[in-house]
Every structure is written in structure tokens, then in C-alpha cells.
Amino acid sequence: MIPNHSRILPNAEAVDIDGVARPDKPEEACGVFGVYAPGEDVAKLTYFGLYALQHRGQESAGIATFVGDKVYLHKEMGLVSQVFNESILQELPGDIAVGHTRYSTTGSSRVVNAQPAVVPTRLGSLALSHNGNLVNTVQLREELQKAHCNLVTTTDSELIALAIADEVNSGKAWLEGAIAAFQRCQGAFSLVIGTPAGVMGARDPNGIRPLVIGTLPDNPQRYVLASETCGLDIIGADYLRDVEPGELVWITEAGLASFHWAQQPQRKLCIFEMIYFARPDSVMHDESLYTYRLRLGRQLAQESPAKADIVIGVPDSGIPAAIGFAQASGIPYAEGLIKNRYVGRTFIQPTQMMRESGLRMKLNPLKDVLAGKKIIIVDDSIVRGTTSRKLVRTLRDAGAIEVHMRVSSPPVTHPCFYGIDTDSQDQLIAATKSVAEIAAQIEVDSLAYLTQEGMLKVTREDTDTFCTACFNGDYPITVPETVKRSKLMLEKVVV
Numbered sequence: 001m002i003p004n005h006s007r008i009l010p011n012a013e014a015v016d017i018d019g020v021a022r023p024d025k026p027e028e029a030c031g032v033f034g035v036y037a038p039g040e041d042v043a044k045l046t047y048f049g050l051y052a053l054q055h056r057g058q059e060s061a062g063i064a065t066f067v068g069d070k071v072y073l074h075k076e077m078g079l080v081s082q083v084f085n086e087s088i089l090q091e092l093p094g095d096i097a098v099g100h101t102r103y104s105t106t107g108s109s110r111v112v113n114a115q116p117a118v119v120p121t122r123l124g125s126l127a128l129s130h131n132g133n134l135v136n137t138v139q140l141r142e143e144l145q146k147a148h149c150n151l152v153t154t155t156d157s158e159l160i161a162l163a164i165a166d167e168v169n170s171g172k173a174w175l176e177g178a179i180a181a182f183q184r185c186q187g188a189f190s191l192v193i194g195t196p197a198g199v200m201g202a203r204d205p206n207g208i209r210p211l212v213i214g215t216l217p218d219n220p221q222r223y224v225l226a227s228e229t230c231g232l233d234i235i236g237a238d239y240l241r242d243v244e245p246g247e248l249v250w251i252t253e254a255g256l257a258s259f260h261w262a263q264q265p266q267r268k269l270c271i272f273e274m275i276y277f278a279r280p281d282s283v284m285h286d287e288s289l290y291t292y293r294l295r296l297g298r299q300l301a302q303e304s305p306a307k308a309d310i311v312i313g314v315p316d317s318g319i320p321a322a323i324g325f326a327q328a329s330g331i332p333y334a335e336g337l338i339k340n341r342y343v344g345r346t347f348i349q350p351t352q353m354m355r356e357s358g359l360r361m362k363l364n365p366l367k368d369v370l371a372g373k374k375i376i377i378v379d380d381s382i383v384r385g386t387t388s389r390k391l392v393r394t395l396r397d398a399g400a401i402e403v404h405m406r407v408s409s410p411p412v413t414h415p416c417f418y419g420i421d422t423d424s425q426d427q428l429i430a431a432t433k434s435v436a437e438i439a440a441q442i443e444v445d446s447l448a449y450l451t452q453e454g455m456l457k458v459t460r461e462d463t464d465t466f467c468t469a470c471f472n473g474d475y476p477i478t479v480p481e482t483v484k485r486s487k488l489m490l491e492k493v494v495v
């Protein structure tokens with residue numbers, strides 16, 4: 001209950017500081033990639049790496065390569081395959097490359113904000129690819145403006161690049177400069193940074209977003225950095241290990257050196273990466289996420305069984321949990337929805353209209369499988385409810401006689417401030433509605449979500465090593481009140 005002396009703040013319209021409105025932003029996380037491989041076609045390796053990381057961001061893509069002090073850069077709006085072709089890749093020579101696929105979280109979706117962010121320093125330029133979101137953007141921006149840094153974009157990522165340049169220009173070497181700059185950044189950052197001297201990979205002290213290291217098979221001294229292991233697989237690189245929270249790895253001709261720069265690193269990997277964002281074939285905690293998602297489905301079946309003829313999953317990311325649900329319940333798994341493989345993630349389309357039409361193009365029901373059946377439909381998450389509402393209607397139109405929805409994550413009730421743009425809380429269906437109300441809205445016969453305990457229990461790590469803020473508002477990195485207020489709907493203001 002909100003007392004009388006308080007009022008609900010209207011949601012601040014999401015307007016970027018360049019004045020571009022950012023309505024209906026969807027949720028995603030960017031893909032970062034880097035290669036140190038003298039003698040190899042690093043641009044092409046990066047292209048393939050980004051191709052495998054496309055699911056992490058579909059707005060823009062970019063690659064920067066280094067030949068000595070000279071940087072070659074190509075970035076554009078669009079998918080990796082739209083931004084690059086053979087002749088563009090040939091214009092990107094060098095031994096070092098850094099790449100990015102963007103889903104914007106700070107800064108509008110415009111080419112000027114595409115990454116890598118390239119910034120000059122006294123030691124040559126650096127090219128930075130960032131996944132995550134800073135929470136002290138306003139303060140850092142002011143600091144850098146006072147230091148007369150040349151701000152060209154409206155992203156937080158450029159601020160990290162400029163902070164490194166600022167430190168380097170004050171006389172520090174690359175490593176010292178980067179570490180000093182990281183101390184000025186609060187929030188989530190998994191970074192790949194190219195310099196004329198080598199490539200850095202770094203994660204914030206909580207390691208909110210993932211980042212892995214791989215080696216090229218014929219030469220273990222050639223290193224690759226990628227958001228997920230699927231980015232290594234595509235180029236035949238072997239997984240070496242994760243970059244640790246609060247670690248900086250520095251890859252040069254001398255090999256790989258590691259620096260633990262954070263005072264008190266505390267692992268808090270975003271659990272939503274494991275539930276939805278990352279690809280199921282990516283490996284975290286020594287197993288594929290497919291396997292974790294199977295266990296989520298099994299756990300869900302134990303917690304919230306239902307009587308039905310078949311279990312179906314929502315393509316793509318709901319499928320493993322649906323298979324797990326079917327295994328545990330003994331109800332046959334069937335394919336009930338066919339996905340057009342040329343349509344990307346609807347979740348990450350920039351407007352609600354695009355998300356709705358994307359869904360129509362994306363999923364088509366198999367009427368002869370569904371007609372006359374009682375169905376359990378499993379998805380990994382309900383965020384706004386766009387997908388589930390439409391799908392349930394589709395299933396009924398196809399002849400389903402009962403539709404029971406099961407969700408392999410808890411209700412998403414809180415916005416993310418660390419690199420998933422869930423915008424404001426009022427867009428999250430579970431922030432304002434009970435499970436019964438959501439069930440009525442999406443028109444299912446029954447609805448159940450996985451419990452937080454169940455979600456954590458089936459991980460292979462200590463349960464306190466995950467960020468679960470979107471499910472419970474427990475933010476591991478303090479979010480300044482001003483930043484919070486822009487997204488939290490139930491902010492109370494004494495008038």
C-alpha cells in the first residue's frame with residue numbers, strides 16, 4: 001500500500017542524453033570477442049566469433065584490428081552478416097582484433113554508439129568492447145568532461161575507454177591505466193580491449209556478465225576471448241578458463257599475464273544468463289547450459305505438476321526445460337510450435353510493435369499435434385508477457401483443449417541495472433500482477449513458475465554466487481537512487 005502522503009512517480013520516459021527516445025526497450029546483453037593471433041586472419045576469426053554471439057545483441061556489430069599503432073575499424077547497424085562481407089573483412093588486417101555485437105542499454109541504438117569504441121591515447125589508440133552496464137555513468141561522465149575528454153557517444157562503454165585513456169595520458173602504462181580506470185567504474189563490465197601492445201580481457205569484481213579465454217589449437221600462445229564458449233567452438237578454439245571476477249588478463253607476445261585488481265571480488269554471475277541469454281551449447285560451471293536447463297525443467301515438474309497429453313516447449317530457449325519437464329513427469333514431449341529459423345530473438349527487438357510482429361513471423365503451430373490435446377507449454381521466462389499471451393491463443397486456435405503454462409524461472413519482478421535493459425518495472429508483468437492475474441491475462445488453464453530455491457538448487461555452484469536481482473530486487477552492486485528511480489515504478493516520494 002502506498003500511503004496518502006506519497007505518490008507513484010510516473011515512469012520517466014526513457015530518453016537518451018542525445019535526446020533520442022528509447023521507448024519499449026527489450027532485454028539483452030552484448031557479445032564481446034577478441035583475438036591475439038599473429039599470422040592468423042584475425043578479422044575473419046572475429047567475424048565467426050561474433051556470428052556465434054549474435055543472440056546476445058542484434059542492433060549493431062563492429063570489428064577493430066591493429067597493425068602496429070594503426071587501428072582499422074568497421075562498425076554498422078545490423079546483424080553480423082549484414083555488417084560484414086568478404087571485402088570488408090579483407091580491409092581489416094593485423095594480429096589483434098576486437099569485436100562486438102550490441103544490444104543497447106546505455107545510449108541510443110545509433111551507429112555512433114556502435115562498438116568497439118575507439119579512443120586515442122599517447123600510446124596509440126585503444127578499441128574497447130563492453131558487455132554490461134555501469135551504474136555511475138552520470139558521475140563518471142561529469143568527471144571525464146571536467147578532464148576535457150572528448151565524449152563522442154552517449155554510451156557508458158565509451159566512458160570506460162575514455163577513463164583508460166585519461167589514466168594512460170596522465171603517464172601510466174596500459175595495465176596500470178586500465179586498472180586505475182576500472183576502479184573508477186561501478187557496475188557490470190566484461191571487457192575486451194585491443195591496444196597496439198596486446199589484448200586485455202577484464203571482468204568487474206562481481207563477474208556479472210560472462211567472459212571466457214580460449215586458445216587456438218595449433219598454437220596455444222594464440223588466445224581468444226569471448227562472452228561465451230560457443231564463440232570459441234565456432235573457430236575451433238579450446239576453452240582454457242573463465243576470466244575471473246575482478247581479474248584482468250593481458251595477452252601480448254610474452255603470453256598471457258593475469259592481474260587480480262579488485263579489492264574484494266565476489267562472484268555474482270547473472271543467473272538469467274544461464275536461464276535464457278546464453279546459448280544452450282555454451283559451457284558454464286563445466287557443463288552445457290542445455291544440461292542446467294534440463295534440470296530446471298525437471299525441478300519445475302516436481303514443484304508444479306499438471307495432467308496433460310503432451311509437453312511442448314517454446315522455441316528456442318524454452319525447449320531444454322520442456323524436455324526436462326517431460327522426462328520428470330513421464331508425459332511425452334512433442335514439438336507443437338515450429339520456429340522460422342530466419343527470425344531472431346523477439347525479446348530483443350527494440351519496440352513492442354516489432355516484438356509482436358516478430359512473434360507472428362517466428363512461431364507457427366503444428367495443428368495435427370495440438371488438436372484435441374491437453375497441453376503443458378514450458379517457457380524459460382515470462383517478462384512482459386508478449387510471447388505467452390499470443391502463444392496461448394495460437395495453441396487454442398490450433399485446437400488445444402487445455403493449456404497449462406509452466407515457466408522454468410521465477411517471476412521477473414525487478415529491473416536489471418547491469419546490462420539487460422528491462423526498462424522500467426511497469427513493463428514487467430509480474431511486478432504488478434499476481435500469478436493468478438497473469439494466468440487470467442494470458443488465458444491459460446493453469447500457470448506456475450519455478451521457485452527461486454528450485455532455480456538455485458539445481459545449479460552446480462554455491463547459491464550465493466549468483467545475481468538474482470531481477471527475481472527479488474537484491475542488487476549486489478549498489479545502484480544510486482537517481483538511477484533506480486528511473487526504472488522502479490513503486491518509488492515513493494513524500495509531497
Ligand SMILES: O=P(O)(O)OC[C@H]1O[C@H](OP(=O)(O)OP(=O)(O)O)[C@H](O)[C@@H]1O
Binds near residue numbers: 276382388
Ligand atoms: O514475456 P516476454 O516479454 O515475451 O519475454 C519472454 C520471452 O522472450 C524470450 O524469448 P525470445 O523470443 O526473445 O528468444 P528465444 O528465441 O531465444 O526463446 C524468452 O525465451 C521468452 O520466450
Ligand SMILES: NC(=O)CC[C@H](N)C(=O)O
Binds near residue numbers: 106107419
Ligand atoms: N547490453 C550491453 O552489454 C550493452 C553495453 C553498453 N552498456 C551499451 O549500451 O552499449
Ligand SMILES: [Mg+2]
Binds near residue numbers: 315379
Ligand atoms: Mg523464448
